[in-house]
Amino acid sequence: MNKTIKEDVSIVLSGEAGQGIQTIERLLTFILKREGYYVFATKEYMSRVRGGSNSTEIRVSSKPVKSYVDKIDILIPLTKSSVEHLGDRVNEDTLIIADNDSLKLENKNLFNVPILSIAKEIGNEIYANIVAVGVILGLFKINIKTIEEYLRERFGDKGEKIVSDNIKAASEGYKLGKDFSENGEIKIEISANETLKDDLLISGTDAVSLGALAGNCDSIFAYPMTPGSGVLVDLADFSKNFDILVEQAEDEIAAINMAIGGWYAGARSMVTTSDGGFALMEEGLSLAGMIESPLVIHLAQRPGPATGLPTRTAQEGLNLAIHAGHGEFPRLVFAPGNLEQAFYLTQKAFNIADKYQIPVFILTDQFFVDSYYNVKKLDLSKIENKKYFVETAEDYKRYDLSKAENGVSPRGIPNFGKGLVIVDSDEHDEEGHLTEDLDIRIKMVEKRLQKYDALKDDFVSPEFFGNENYKYLVVCWGSNYNVVKEAIENIDNKDLAMLHFSQVFPFPENAVEFLVKAEKIIDVENNATGQFAKLIRAETGIKIDSKILKFNGMPFSVEELTAKIREELQ
Amino acid sequence: MSERKNIFSLENEKELDIAWCPGCGNFGILNILKKALEEMEEITPNNFVLVSGIGQAAKIPHYFKNNAFNGLHGRALPVAFAIKATNPDLYVVAESGDGDMYGEGGNHFIHNMRRNVDITNIVHDNRVYGLTKGQASPTSPQGMVTPVQVNGVILNPFNPIAVAIANGATFVARAFVGDMQNTKEIIKKAIRHKGYSLIDLFQPCVTFNKINTYAWFNEHTYKLGEDYDPSDKMQALQTAFQEDKIPLGIIYEEKGKPTFEEQLTIYKQNKDPLFKRSIDVNKLEGFINSMR
Ligand SMILES: Cc1ncc(C[n+]2csc(CCOP(=O)(O)OP(=O)(O)O)c2C)c(N)n1
Ligand code: SF4
Numbered sequence: 001m002n003k004t005i006k007e008d009v010s011i012v013l014s015g016e017a018g019q020g021i022q023t024i025e026r027l028l029t030f031i032l033k034r035e036g037y038y039v040f041a042t043k044e045y046m047s048r049v050r051g052g053s054n055s056t057e058i059r060v061s062s063k064p065v066k067s068y069v070d071k072i073d074i075l076i077p078l079t080k081s082s083v084e085h086l087g088d089r090v091n092e093d094t095l096i097i098a099d100n101d102s103l104k105l106e107n108k109n110l111f112n113v114p115i116l117s118i119a120k121e122i123g124n125e126i127y128a129n130i131v132a133v134g135v136i137l138g139l140f141k142i143n144i145k146t147i148e149e150y151l152r153e154r155f156g157d158k159g160e161k162i163v164s165d166n167i168k169a170a171s172e173g174y175k176l177g178k179d180f181s182e183n184g185e186i187k188i189e190i191s192a193n194e195t196l197k198d199d200l201l202i203s204g205t206d207a208v209s210l211g212a213l214a215g216n217c218d219s220i221f222a223y224p225m226t227p228g229s230g231v232l233v234d235l236a237d238f239s240k241n242f243d244i245l246v247e248q249a250e251d252e253i254a255a256i257n258m259a260i261g262g263w264y265a266g267a268r269s270m271v272t273t274s275d276g277g278f279a280l281m282e283e284g285l286s287l288a289g290m291i292e293s294p295l296v297i298h299l300a301q302r303p304g305p306a307t308g309l310p311t312r313t314a315q316e317g318l319n320l321a322i323h324a325g326h327g328e329f330p331r332l333v334f335a336p337g338n339l340e341q342a343f344y345l346t347q348k349a350f351n352i353a354d355k356y357q358i359p360v361f362i363l364t365d366q367f368f369v370d371s372y373y374n375v376k377k378l379d380l381s382k383i384e385n386k387k388y389f390v391e392t393a394e395d396y397k398r399y400d401l402s403k404a405e406n407g408v409s410p411r412g413i414p415n416f417g418k419g420l421v422i423v424d425s426d427e428h429d430e431e432g433h434l435t436e437d438l439d440i441r442i443k444m445v446e447k448r449l450q451k452y453d454a455l456k457d458d459f460v461s462p463e464f465f466g467n468e469n470y471k472y473l474v475v476c477w478g479s480n481y482n483v484v485k486e487a488i489e490n491i492d493n494k495d496l497a498m499l500h501f502s503q504v505f506p507f508p509e510n511a512v513e514f515l516v517k518a519e520k521i522i523d524v525e526n527n528a529t530g531q532f533a534k535l536i537r538a539e540t541g542i543k544i545d546s547k548i549l550k551f552n553g554m555p556f557s558v559e560e561l562t563a564k565i566r567e568e569l570q
Numbered sequence: 571m572s573e574r575k576n577i578f579s580l581e582n583e584k585e586l587d588i589a590w591c592p593g594c595g596n597f598g599i600l601n602i603l604k605k606a607l608e609e610m611e612e613i614t615p616n617n618f619v620l621v622s623g624i625g626q627a628a629k630i631p632h633y634f635k636n637n638a639f640n641g642l643h644g645r646a647l648p649v650a651f652a653i654k655a656t657n658p659d660l661y662v663v664a665e666s667g668d669g670d671m672y673g674e675g676g677n678h679f680i681h682n683m684r685r686n687v688d689i690t691n692i693v694h695d696n697r698v699y700g701l702t703k704g705q706a707s708p709t710s711p712q713g714m715v716t717p718v719q720v721n722g723v724i725l726n727p728f729n730p731i732a733v734a735i736a737n738g739a740t741f742v743a744r745a746f747v748g749d750m751q752n753t754k755e756i757i758k759k760a761i762r763h764k765g766y767s768l769i770d771l772f773q774p775c776v777t778f779n780k781i782n783t784y785a786w787f788n789e790h791t792y793k794l795g796e797d798y799d800p801s802d803k804m805q806a807l808q809t810a811f812q813e814d815k816i817p818l819g820i821i822y823e824e825k826g827k828p829t830f831e832e833q834l835t836i837y838k839q840n841k842d843p844l845f846k847r848s849i850d851v852n853k854l855e856g857f858i859n860s861m862r
Pocket of ligand 2: 589590591593594595596626627696700701774775776777778
């Protein structure tokens with residue numbers, strides 16, 4: 001059997017939790033990127049620490065790749081059941097590279113590679129995954145030196161023996177992969193480009209966390225919940241190099257109150273969580289609304305209700321983020337669509353929160369935070385951070401109406417200036433003391449809500465992609481940016497365009513002109529009720545009839561979405 | 571000292587519309603706390619933050635001249651913790667009722683002691699929910715009849731002192747507002763104590779608690795003697811369980827245990843509070859580029 005794969009290859013590794021799939025993912029993506037390929041990786045996993053069936057998809061391409069595909073060109077299963085787990089995605093076109101002496105699979109496209117026995121020979125079964133890495137890199141005929149260098153960097157601190165065993169495991173696999181390639185059984189033809197060496201390879205989690213650092217985030221308070229905890233872990237890791245206060249709170253209620261306490265004292269604090277954890281934070285959100293505290297909330301969505309599918313993806317938290325909290329107060333919700341947006345919007349979130357004294361959300365999801373791909377240099381020259389708190393005078397009043405601009409009164413912090421800073425969760429007067437005076441109540445409500453108008457200065461417009469004279473407009477938000485874009489590129493129809501919202505609330509007004517121009521609007525979302533379509537209806541009166549909704553916990557694949565959008569064009 | 575008199579009093583003190591019932595123990599706490607603060611030269615209304623939750627007791631910051639954060643029911647401690655952790659230059663006192671601190675805020679009560687952050691936690695313990703009109707609180711005595719516990723409280727009362735000692739709190743005291751001098755000294759020591767300090771402060775609720783009145787507290791409490799050694803943890807635990815006559819004073823004190831903020835690397839080289847710091851963009855750029 002001879003097969004040539006051109007331009008774009010999808011490699012899937014699958015096995016049980018605990019078999020080192022994540023290590024393979026990292027090694028392969030980083031080495032391939034260093035060798036000048038575009039890579040994309042995403043994983044799907046079960047909510048367990050050992051066993052089950054997990055997989056990671058790695059796309060390697062000569063062009064940028066940023067989304068998930070169903071097709072599997074090459075599969076490396078580490079267990080028998082993992083092949084069944086992948087279902088229809090494994091078909092007659094899929095090449096399977098496996099240690100079939102132990103797996104005993106029946107498949108005509110099988111390449112039996114003694115991964116396990118090689119590992120055992122080197123001294124330990126745990127090297128099986130590194131042998132597999134070697135095989136793949138052999139197929140690409142990567143310079144063996146790059147592999148050695150990377151393994152040395154990665155495992156150097158574990159001692160020479162571990163490094164040399166890893167190198168041995170990788171080289172043995174490498175030889176086999178190279179043989180497949182040289183005798184024409186599996187040929188991969190993807191061109192590499194030297195200049196990609198300098199690209200960054202980061203995940204959605206990294207993009208949010210680095211954006212937080214760039215936004216001068218100095219403290220994070222969180223209670224672990226997948227998939228939000230990655231940002232907590234990242235910032236804890238960054239705290240080895242930067243001054244960040246990281247505290248694992250006793251629960252989400254504590255976390256959000258801590259973050260608000262941090263801002264009160266002049267820090268720039270954030271929380272990170274998932275929908276279920278955020279549900280507990282709701283009362284704290286209202287507190288931020290009432291005392292006009294800045295706050296940054298990273299909410300990584302997953303399927304609900306309740307704990308739902310803990311490790312899967314969804315866009316079911318939009319209504320939650322927009323409507324959470326009791327009473328009426330302004331907020332802003334960003335939903336980045338790609339890694340660059342995640343970085344810049346998170347950075348911006350801290351400044352917007354500070355400037356308007358409101359809570360700002362970064363709404364991501366499991367698929368988004370767990371995906372990696374090449375990112376060009378992040379431009380830090382554009383980064384501008386401003387701390388908006390003021391030095392107070394003796395007669396300072398926290399909620400001074402006369403000094404308020406667009407509802408924003410100068411924010412003092414304790415012990416900076418001569419004034420006192422008093423905040424109160426009850427309705428309060430200008431000084432911050434609680435009041436039951438109903439006339440003051442009206443003034444304060446109006447003051448807070450006035451910020452909605454002011455916020456317009458900082459609106460992030462939706463991003464348009466496609467032909468200006470479109471008839472069909474696909475609208476999407478958050479993590480569907482890349483997959484919609486790739487589907488539209490595939491369809492290549494001049495009547496088709498996309499409008500992606502990375503600010504979902506307040507709804508950017510300039511989106512209306514795009515919406516009214518379309519003959520048909522096609523909404524794409526990862527939820528069952530079309531939450532964003534409803535938001536558009538509520539904000540603009542425009543009714544969206546056509547919805548492509550997916551809510552089984554998996555992201556849209558390029559093929560699937562391409563087909564579904566095509567159907568809508570009939 | 572004399573020139574510091576009334577520095578924590580509001581200018582229009584006389585006209586204040588205080589929400590407490592006449593005769594309530596909260597008035598005494600307000601006066602004692604003001605006096606204690608006035609006597610502490612290191613503290614000013616500016617470098618001091620009073621954090622509270624919700625309840626009658628929790629309104630206390632509004633009758634004071636100082637920085638104040640009157641937050642949510644049960645959530646004073648997380649706020650107080652974060653204020654201190656992000657700005658260790660501030661003196662932080664978290665003050666609220668027993669329902670707030672031990673009921674709604676129970677989880678935070680337990681975990682903030684473990685943090686040993688340098689804050690003082692004063693609990694107005696009236697053994698009842700005042701603001702919501704007299705339901706049982708975690709410290710209500712068994713048998714107490716309320717509009718909700720119509721046949722009397724069945725639940726075993728919460729023992730904040732024993733819990734705090736067992737949980738590693740480094741300063742645990744009990745006081746009674748009727749005993750002004752002693753209470754003031756305990757407050758001063760608690761604030762000066764390095765680490766988390768708890769004062770469970772008995773405060774008669776004259777409206778809803780007809781059992782634990784001024785007379786009852788007078789009769790059922792006694793002052794720990796000069797010979798009492800608060801550093802003896804086992805003896806302190808035993809003392810925490812004395813019920814027929816309840817001891818007042820510092821029941822347990824452990825000195826020298828590092829505080830939360832002392833252990834943070836962010837303050838090892840640089841003592842600046844976080845609001846004075848900014849990210850070094852060049853360093854960040856180098857760091858990001860190392861992720862290739
Ligand atoms: C989340 C929440 N639940 C309930 C309440 C209603 N509530 C206000 S004060 C209070 C109890 C106060 O009791 P305590 O803390 O003992 O203070 P006291 O009024 O006795 O001084 C309750 C239940 C609230 N404000 N918030
Ligand atoms: S209800 Fe009780 S505790 Fe509250 S103010 Fe009145 S007397 Fe004091």
